[in-house]
Amino acid sequence: MAYSDKVLDHFKNPKNVGTLDKSKNTVGTGLVGAPECGDVMRLQIEVDPSSNTIVDAKFKTFGCGSAIASSSLATEWLKGKSINEALTIDNMDIVEELALPPVKIHCSVLAEDAIKAAIRDYQVKNGIEVTAEASSH
Amino acid sequence: MNKRLIYLDNNATTPTDPRAVEAMLPFFYENPGNAASRNHPFGWVAEEAVDYAREQIASLLEVDSKEIIFTSGATESDNLALKGVFDMYRRKGNHIITAKTEHKAVLDTCHKLETMGAEVTYLDVSREGLVDLAELEAAIKPNTIMVSLMWANNETGVIQDMKAIGQICEKHGVLFMSDATQAVGKIPVHPREVGVHIMAFTAHKMYGPKGVGALYVSRKQPRVKLTAQMDGGGHERGMRSGTLNVPGIVGFGKAAEIAKKEMQQDAERLSRLRDKLELALMASLEEVYLNGTRDSRMPHVTNLSFKHVEGEGLMMTFNQNIAVSSGSACTSASLEPSYVLVALGLGDDLAHSSIRFSLGRFTTEDDVDYAIQALTQGVNHMRDLSPIWEMYKDGIDLSTVTWSEH
Numbered sequence: 401m402a403y404s405d406k407v408l409d410h411f412k413n414p415k416n417v418g419t420l421d422k423s424k425n426t427v428g429t430g431l432v433g434a435p436e437c438g439d440v441m442r443l444q445i446e447v448d449p450s451s452n453t454i455v456d457a458k459f460k461t462f463g464c465g466s467a468i469a470s471s472s473l474a475t476e477w478l479k480g481k482s483i484n485e486a487l488t489i490d491n492m493d494i495v496e497e498l499a500l501p502p503v504k505i506h507c508s509v510l511a512e513d514a515i516k517a518a519i520r521d522y523q524v525k526n527g528i529e530v531t532a533e534a535s536s537h
Numbered sequence: 538m539n540k541r542l543i544y545l546d547n548n549a550t551t552p553t554d555p556r557a558v559e560a561m562l563p564f565f566y567e568n569p570g571n572a573a574s575r576n577h578p579f580g581w582v583a584e585e586a587v588d589y590a591r592e593q594i595a596s597l598l599e600v601d602s603k604e605i606i607f608t609s610g611a612t613e614s615d616n617l618a619l620k621g622v623f624d625m626y627r628r629k630g631n632h633i634i635t636a637k638t639e640h641k642a643v644l645d646t647c648h649k650l651e652t653m654g655a656e657v658t659y660l661d662v663s664r665e666g667l668v669d670l671a672e673l674e675a676a677i678k679p680n681t682i683m684v685s686l687m688w689a690n691n692e693t694g695v696i697q698d699m700k701a702i703g704q705i706c707e708k709h710g711v712l713f714m715s716d717a718t719q720a721v722g723k724i725p726v727h728p729r730e731v732g733v734h735i736m737a738f739t740a741h742k743m744y745g746p747k748g749v750g751a752l753y754v755s756r757k758q759p760r761v762k763l764t765a766q767m768d769g770g771g772h773e774r775g776m777r778s779g780t781l782n783v784p785g786i787v788g789f790g791k792a793a794e795i796a797k798k799e800m801q802q803d804a805e806r807l808s809r810l811r812d813k814l815e816l817a818l819m820a821s822l823e824e825v826y827l828n829g830t831r832d833s834r835m836p837h838v839t840n841l842s843f844k845h846v847e848g849e850g851l852m853m854t855f856n857q858n859i860a861v862s863s864g865s866a867c868t869s870a871s872l873e874p875s876y877v878l879v880a881l882g883l884g885d886d887l888a889h890s891s892i893r894f895s896l897g898r899f900t901t902e903d904d905v906d907y908a909i910q911a912l913t914q915g916v917n918h919m920r921d922l923s924p925i926w927e928m929y930k931d932g933i934d935l936s937t938v939t940w941s942e943h
Binding site: 403411414417419431432433434435436437438439440441442460461462463464465467468513517 | 845846847849850853865866874884885886889921922923924925926927935938940941
């Protein structure tokens with residue numbers, strides 16, 4: 401299967417690979433997927449509580465090219481966004497941006513789930529009302 | 538980045554040997570005849586060429602040339618063998634025994650036969666990829682007409698104990714059919730010697746052209762009869778109608794002749810290169826697992842799982858240069874990992890992490906050295922990206938993690 405140039409670029413030069421200190425209260429971690437399914441994404445955000453803005457985002461992904469590209473793109477989009485803005489990221493935005501073929505749409509779903517899981521973790525940790533809905537997929 | 542292309546996917550298809558191509562060329566324009574045209578020189582030349590190729594193939598297999606039926610490829614041969622035997626022998630019995638690691642051309646044909654009244658037993662295999670002989674024998678019933686087990690597996694290269702299986706079939710008086718697509722031309726394959734009665738194989742896995750295959754059908758002890766699945770002009774002793782692919786058959790014959798002469802030296806050279814590849818990757822990387830037995834396998838194949846690295850992603854790190862294949866779900870439309878590796882009891886996670894390397898006659902030592910380097914870099918890169926590798930390195934037992942299946 402031929403991937404789009406954008407997928408290839410994210411795959412070859414993934415943005416924001418790494419690990420944030422998950423013990424910090426300002427960090428939210430989302431771990432979604434399962435090794436048996438062939439993809440696991442861990443997406444982390446660091447939030448500035450005073451402005452409720454995501455100041456840093458990191459990921460690590462076990463998966464195919466589109467899974468890696470989807471999570472790399474998600475971290476790029478998250479940086480600088482408020483929590484509320486981040487919650488509006490839809491998996492179809494990722495599909496469109498990366499021109500993912502239908503068989504790879506689940507990779508974008510996983511990325512959206514990872515964003516929501518990370519925000520939820522941050523909110524639960526800080527006793528904030530949870531606005532990140534549990535995965536609807 | 539070095540832009541040369543390295544082909545380590547010879548189990549998918551082999552390049553056509555230039556000597557086979559050369560043999561084929563006169564049969565496109567200079568000698569255009571139909572081998573079934575009995576009344577003019579064009580037909581005679583074509584028929585003679587086909588007969589010669591049949592001899593070359595029969596000689597490789599040590600069988601009678603009349604026992605070779607030409608088809609369009611191994612899938613058609615598998616279909617003809619299974620459906621043809623079932624149609625012919627169904628009054629005697631309707632039970633067929635096969636294994637879970639067979640090629641889809643056999644498994645899907647068996648599924649079709651089930652809808653037509655066949656009863657099929659799909660045997661499990663061991664962790665090594667081998668059929669349990671006691672289990673096979675126990676599965677044979679009074680209504681069993683045929684056992685269909687492949688000679689060598691396409692994904693793992695594992696070679697079944699053909700002689701022992703042949704003896705069991707002989708003892709119980711059932712037909713033994715084998716899909717020998719991956720074995721013919723690469724290791725000695727002599728169906729009569731091991732008691733195989735019907736055998737499917739194809740040219741393009743043994744350095745011949747695509748679009749031509751064959752079915753060996755024993756003519757004596759026992760004389761196997763098949764119901765034709767393609768009706769028409771009654772070619773190939775009535776078993777397979779359709780104008781013969783004369784250039785393809787000529788190339789197939791030449792490929793068989795070359796294989797007979799060069800098989801042993803190819804096998805020795807390739808097993809040395811394969812072992813080098815395998816040992817180097819296992820030495821330079823942690824958590825690399827061999828899939829299938831080391832003791833009974835094709836000389837040019839290795840199937841390795843690189844733990845906590847997803848196969849398709851790994852291939853993307855080098856697939857501009859190196860062609861291999863993976864049992865990862867992401868390489869298939871179904872999103873299921875390789876059923877062959879799952880049947881070996883691998884666990885879906887290791888099946889997703891598998892890469893099959895299949896070397897061939899035109900693989901060089903430089904190719905293998907390059908692949909070792911590219912694979913090592915690729916696996917390290919993917920592990921740097923892998924959250925489960927990080928967890929594994931932190932000493933977390935992944936089986937205790939609650940995963941969100943999706």
